[in-house]
Amino acid sequence: MKIFPENVSTYGQEIDNLFWMTFGFVMVAFVISLFVLFYPLVKNHHSKVKKATYFTGESKKHFRWITIALVILAMSDFIILFAEHDTWERIENIPTGNDLHVGITGRQWNWIFTYPGPDGKINTADDVVIDEQNSELHIPVNKNVIFELRAKEVLHSLFIVNTRLKQDCIPGRMNTRWVNITKEGTYDISCAEICGVMHSKMRNFLVVESQEKFDQYVKTLYEKNAPATSSSNNR
Template sequence: MYVAIAIALLVVGSVLFHVLSPWWQTPLASNWGSIDTALDVTLLICAAAFIILNLFLAYMLMKYRHRPGLKAHYEPENTKLEKRLTFWTGIGIAGMLAPGLIAWNQYVTVPKDAAVIEATGQQWQWAFRYPGADGVLGSASIGHVSDDNPFGLNPRDPYARDDVLVETNELHLPINRPVKVVLRSKDVLHDFYVPQFRAKMDLVPGIVTYFWMTPTVGGTYEILCAELCGVGHYQMRGTVVVDQQPAYDAWLAEQMTYGQILASAEQARVQLASRDTPSTETLASARMAR
């Protein structure tokens, strides 16, 4: 009797908690409404199963509770009941899988006109690379990573020279334009996640992964690492700014390309070498002093 009442109160409390709770999804800011739909369908099916089964259990406990003069009937098998349970369970599972499969098919089918950027994760920061005027990202490898080449770009690849490099944890994207985000990790597992975009994907060392989405709402959003990646995991945060196309183009034009960085590094080495090399006048003065 008391157990049945407790189960019924648990159902009512759970439903009220979900209906009245302030902790719901963040506002959608991308094209992935199908992911929200898949999650909503799963929630509704699981909620219906939870409510029906638990209220049925409470009803059975109440109706068939122990009372003097009543004897329980033992029935080891009930083929009719098992068929019904199997049928409705199959309907529920199919209902949960179908929206997810539809969303996944869209998720892995990148539009042909999608722009391409690269996000690189390492403990505990983000870096980003954009294709230059040629529209192609140059090749990169962990074997090329050094202090002078943190992105690991192939210095012999002509497509890499005009790649735009951003190491400030700030990613800019144009609004209403599909973007394929290529993901690489320098060290351990990370995960690129912006809650408002819904889309996310792991960064796996030695493997290039990707996802795509279309930002639909301008503004500034927080990038999170959704994979436990070490003691500094909590501070691996970044910012994504969704701009109008003119503002995005102006920002991109202000960033340094790989070729410019190489030229600046070479110029700095030449200047350093010239300071370390004694001038002709200095050598002459040293000979006269001897």
């Protein structure tokens, strides 16, 4: 059985590795603690040891085992922190190149996708907006894609399991996140923050396809959207 679902993003593997590294530390700590807990239970049962040994543990000498354990714990804590900090920075730092920006807006209860219009820029009048249940967000494979995350009325949280990406969408704010998906396919986009009655029905699809197919898809979108575009140009 696989612990994690299939990973398809460039940074997803790092998050999985981070889990396994922490898991290593935790298992060592767990096994040692269980030993420390159970050994005296077996050895010092009152049928074997009639009178306990008196020590208060207040002196440094007594406390030294715990001090050592705590120092080791602190060191492993900091190893985990340093390891995760790199990953955190990579996910938090949005690439600054000339990448595709896509708007994702949460509403009750589906995700709204916004593609930049023919001018290639998002948040302009000619944007293409898809707002329907079970709609698909198409993005090209192996490219950095930047999500501009917003929410309409209540909090939502973008969660794409296979990319390990999760980010809250907050009304009145824009959060940006990026993703670079290495494998073509269709993935679930779900909402991880309770947003009302139909929270569990809030699911759309992320379709990752080659650049050519993506260009073709966007072209059809523009054609479908053409009347709206021309009217906005006339204005």
